[in-house]
Amino acid sequence: MTDPAILDALRSRAQPVPLDADGRSRWQARMNALPGMRLMGAALDLSDPAIVALRLEAVAEHHLGGLGTRAVNGAVIAGLFDAALGVAGTLQFPGQRAGTVELAIKLMRPAFEAPLEVLAVAVRRSAHLAFTEAELHAGGRRCASATGIVAVASSPKEGEDFW
Numbered sequence: 042m043t044d045p046a047i048l049d050a051l052r053s054r055a056q057p058v059p060l061d062a063d064g065r066s067r068w069q070a071r072m073n074a075l076p077g078m079r080l081m082g083a084a085l086d087l088s089d090p091a092i093v094a095l096r097l098e099a100v101a102e103h104h105l106g107g108l109g110t111r112a113v114n115g116a117v118i119a120g121l122f123d124a125a126l127g128v129a130g131t132l133q134f135p136g137q138r139a140g141t142v143e144l145a146i147k148l149m150r151p152a153f154e155a156p157l158e159v160l161a162v163a164v165r166r167s168a169h170l171a172f173t174e175a176e177l178h179a180g181g182r183r184c185a186s187a188t189g190i191v192a193v194a195s196s197p198k199e200g201e202d203f204w
Contacts, residue, residue: 043158043178048092054174055091055162058132065090065132072128081120085128093132095125097157112151113179122146122175122187125161130171130191133163139171143190154180169193 058065065087072078072085082101086094097104097117106114123141131139161175170192177185 043094043160044181047160047176047178048089051160051162051174051176052089052091054164056133056164056166056171057091058087058093058163059135060132062088062090064135068128068132078124081117081124083121083124085124087128087132091162093125093129093161095121095128095159095161097121098155100153100155100157110151111153113153113157115146115148118148118152118177118185119144119146121157121159121177122161122185122189125159125175126173126187126189127191129161129163129173129175130166130189133166133171133191134193138194139191140194141189142192144187145189146185146187148185150182150184152177152179152184157184163191 069085069087083095083097104113104117106112123144127141157179159175159177161173163171163173165172170190173189175187176183
């Protein structure tokens, strides 16, 4: 369970997600059905109207780094951040294709314990860019933080569905 003070601090900086609860639920289901999410073992939670939560309930052998440690690999952490920040930014542009164009990560301590939880928010947006922030928590401790920029790729073509 995430500390309520952490959630409150994120909400205070967050742009609200411009989708109602049903829209967020549909988006969550579609994202969680993607093969990459299933292979990673991560689950997206969009129940909060401002915070994107991404959880990795169990740390598997393929999540671990090298150097003889049981820490989660930095590439896995980067993937979790990219997914959470990308969703936080993309949700700011309903009906448009958007994706992460910049990702910066600060690793503060190794993440050993499951579950890992990434909490992401869009903190500012313009017509074509969303600026995002996220934190990764494991074992009740903040292990990493990240910032990102999500950009609108183009307007949807006739008949395309970008959720």
